[in-house]
Amino acid sequence: MSGAFDILLALALLWSAWRTLTTQDLGRAVVMFIVFGLLMTLAWARLDAPDIALAEAAIGAGLTGALLLDALGHLGRKGGRRRP
Amino acid sequence: MKGHNLLVRLVIPILALVLGGTLVFAILDLAAAPVDLRGMVAARMAVSGVTHPVTAVLLNFRGYDTLLEVAVLLLALLGILAVLRPVATTPVSRPGLPVLETLAGMAVPLMVLVAGYLLWAGAHRPGGAFQAGAVLAAAGVLLHLAGRLPAWVSPPMFLRLGLGFGFLVFLTVAALLLAEGALLRYPPAHAGVLILLIESGLTLSLGLILAGLYLVLAPPPRREDGGGEESGAP
Numbered sequence: 425m426s427g428a429f430d431i432l433l434a435l436a437l438l439w440s441a442w443r444t445l446t447t448q449d450l451g452r453a454v455v456m457f458i459v460f461g462l463l464m465t466l467a468w469a470r471l472d473a474p475d476i477a478l479a480e481a482a483i484g485a486g487l488t489g490a491l492l493l494d495a496l497g498h499l500g501r502k503g504g505r506r507r508p
Numbered sequence: 509m510k511g512h513n514l515l516v517r518l519v520i521p522i523l524a525l526v527l528g529g530t531l532v533f534a535i536l537d538l539a540a541a542p543v544d545l546r547g548m549v550a551a552r553m554a555v556s557g558v559t560h561p562v563t564a565v566l567l568n569f570r571g572y573d574t575l576l577e578v579a580v581l582l583l584a585l586l587g588i589l590a591v592l593r594p595v596a597t598t599p600v601s602r603p604g605l606p607v608l609e610t611l612a613g614m615a616v617p618l619m620v621l622v623a624g625y626l627l628w629a630g631a632h633r634p635g636g637a638f639q640a641g642a643v644l645a646a647a648g649v650l651l652h653l654a655g656r657l658p659a660w661v662s663p664p665m666f667l668r669l670g671l672g673f674g675f676l677v678f679l680t681v682a683a684l685l686l687a688e689g690a691l692l693r694y695p696p697a698h699a700g701v702l703i704l705l706i707e708s709g710l711t712l713s714l715g716l717i718l719a720g721l722y723l724v725l726a727p728p729p730r731r732e733d734g735g736g737e738e739s740g741a742p
Contacts, residue, residue: 474634475639477634478635478639482643483642487645487649490722494722
């Protein structure tokens with residue numbers, strides 16, 4: 425049961441990382457990055473590392489996600505250009 | 509040009525594969541650690557002043573690393589403050605959305621409470637200054653988004669003191685202990701109190717620093733581009 429969960433988690437991590445890097449839409453990339461961070465939190469929790477899981481949730485997913493969204497807002501104001 | 513592109517497309521993946529293979533091989537080939545770190549930490553938990561091994565390592569056994577880590581974070585924010593050109597207009601936070609404002613009003617007190625809990629819990633279970641500081645910073649960002657907290661265009665003196673406070677407390681403790689003998693070797697009787705003191709200062713400062721990364725960069729809304737920026741602040 426937990427083995428299947430771990431495999432699914434690993435696949436979802438790889439999938440979200442791949443989507444973060446390859447998607448054309450910057451907004452979607454940022455959201456996928458936050459999803460990646462939350463999945464990473466789960467992975468750390470599964471690895472019995474609650475300290476790192478807490479830090480990842482707060483800093484990796486939360487604060488970095490907010491900063492990236494903020495940066496996206498700045499980019500949008502300057503002309504809304506997307507990555508080619 | 510086409511041939512050059514093809515070469516790049518072939519060579520780069522091959523180099524990446526070689527690098528990846530080397531790294532995997534290096535990890536598989538890694539010798540077992542000659543010292544039993546886990547055992548050493550467990551053996552010295554009694555004199556660390558806390559009961560959670562992660563906090564004991566971060567604040568006591570490897571306190572020097574944490575000291576430098578905080579210095580790096582502080583330097584990052586100082587770099588932003590130095591590079592940023594001050595904007596002439598005073599920032600007025602935009603009126604927030606009513607739902608967001610209500611949510612912020614309910615969530616922020618709870619977040620401050622959670623930050624306090626995480627700080628206190630760090631001594632005996634997962635938690636600690638970095639996590640508590642991140643929660644405080646998130647509360648600051650939420651307040652800013654709800655229009656209750658203006659962006660920091662040029663932080664006033666008490667804010668600057670707050671940014672450096674945790675690092676200065678840490679440094680003072682380190683300097684005082686240096687006079688006793690060694691850098692950051694706490695006397696076992698006072699280790700718990702000293703760690704709590706350092707962590708409290710760090711929570712406040714890390715919260716301000718991490719929120720600052722967001723709030724300093726956040727521009728005042730409705731800024732005139734061009735003309736207003738040139739005149740600058742004195």
